[in-house]
Amino acid sequence: MRVTIVGAGALGRVYGVRLAAQGDDVTFVVRPERAGDVRPFVVEQVNGADRRDTLDRPRLATEIPADADVVLITVRFDQLVPRADLGGAAQRAAGGRSVADLLRGAPPAAPAVVLTPLLPRQRADLEEAAQRRITPAMPGVSGYLDERGVVRAWITELAPTLIDEEGGAPAERPPLEELARRLTSAGVPARLEPDVGAQNVATTTAFFPLIVAIDAGGGASALLENDGVLRTVIEATRESVALADRLGKVAPWTKLLLRCIGPLTLKPGIALVRLLAPEFLRFLDVHFGPKLHAQHLAMGAAVLEMGRERGVSMPALERLLAHLGGRPRAR
Numbered sequence: 001m002r003v004t005i006v007g008a009g010a011l012g013r014v015y016g017v018r019l020a021a022q023g024d025d026v027t028f029v030v031r032p033e034r035a036g037d038v039r040p041f042v043v044e045q046v047n048g049a050d051r052r053d054t055l056d057r058p059r060l061a062t063e064i065p066a067d068a069d070v071v072l073i074t075v076r077f078d079q080l081v082p083r084a085d086l087g088g089a090a091q092r093a094a095g096g097r098s099v100a101d102l103l104r105g106a107p108p109a110a111p112a113v114v115l116t117p118l119l120p121r122q123r124a125d126l127e128e129a130a131q132r133r134i135t136p137a138m139p140g141v142s143g144y145l146d147e148r149g150v151v152r153a154w155i156t157e158l159a160p161t162l163i164d165e166e167g168g169a170p171a172e173r174p175p176l177e178e179l180a181r182r183l184t185s186a187g188v189p190a191r192l193e194p195d196v197g198a199q200n201v202a203t204t205t206a207f208f209p210l211i212v213a214i215d216a217g218g219g220a221s222a223l224l225e226n227d228g229v230l231r232t233v234i235e236a237t238r239e240s241v242a243l244a245d246r247l248g249k250v251a252p253w254t255k256l257l258l259r260c261i262g263p264l265t266l267k268p269g270i271a272l273v274r275l276l277a278p279e280f281l282r283f284l285d286v287h288f289g290p291k292l293h294a295q296h297l298a299m300g301a302a303v304l305e306m307g308r309e310r311g312v313s314m315p316a317l318e319r320l321l322a323h324l325g326g327r328p329r330a331r
Contacts, residue, residue, distance in 0.1 A: 001070070002024075003024055004070070006074065007073065007074035008058070010151045015183070017043045027064075028059065030060050046153060046279060068106060068110045069175050070111050075099060077116055077117055080122055081126045103130035111172040112134050113136075114136055115138075118201070122302065123197070133172075137163045142283065144283045163180055163191070163196060164195070164197050166194055198249065203244070205240050212320065215296050217229050232323070297324065
């Protein structure tokens with residue numbers, strides 16, 4: 001299968017390297033200044049069998065190839081459709097070219113699968129700008145780039161990659177089914193399901209305060225010592241869950257986890273993770289910390305916008321974002 005991945009960060013590398021390891025034809029679309037980078041892509045699975053895959057010569061390009069069977073979008077939320085009114089700069093995915101620019105040049109028959117959390121207005125804006133339908137997906141992969149430039153990843157069958165079976169035109173169904181099969185055989189469980197787009201919106205909204213908390217608190221450990229921010233995060237989570245209930249059905253595991261979030265459970269929970277899986281806390285600090293500051297601000301503005309549209313008051317989330325806006329961006 002010929003797969004093009006827009007973005008070569010941790011998420012894009014996990015999907016691309018695993019597919020390439022089983023013989024699929026993978027191209028990574030990157031910024032022009034990165035197109036000559038000859039360093040290998042290495043992915044190490046933290047959980048399970050401690051699998052290690054190396055792509056010695058990743059194929060890098062600045063355009064989506066004309067023969068692509070499917071396109072996977074793995075850039076940040078604020079890079080999908082940059083909007084000044086959501087606090088995002090006019091960032092481009094590849095040297096002045098936006099994701100929409102790239103997709104307009106992609107083969108019409110190749111489904112465009114977005115693994116980045118995609119909220120309703122951003123999906124509509126992207127589809128309008130790209131002049132094509134978008135297929136939402138929920139990644140079942142977590143990972144970060146360590147100091148060696150190696151991706152350390154968690155992949156589990158309990159949370160497979162979900163691809164919206166109704167996200168594209170009927171002719172796109174066969175390549176989406178084939179993509180799910182190829183990912184599963186590559187050790188990244190995936191399947192097609194209905195209403196993944198709505199589930200993604202609801203799940204992302206419900207979890208947003210917990211995601212942004214790492215950045216707002218200056219890291220997981222520092223967050224535990226800041227009772228004011230911690231209380232605000234918990235209040236904002238309740239508001240976001242209330243909004244999520246109006247947006248769609250959240251992932252089943254999300255409801256279970258969110259029920260455990262509270263002032264008496266969050267600190268012991270993080271302490272337990274620190275004891276049993278200390279690298280996962282490092283992942284949280286690296287992946288959800290200041291590196292994604294611009295994404296957090298843009299996504300937070302989008303969540304507040306949805307709250308206003310649906311009559312959900314979110315004062316705690318507004319306070320959390322105000323606090324976040326005062327923190328420095330990553331250098």
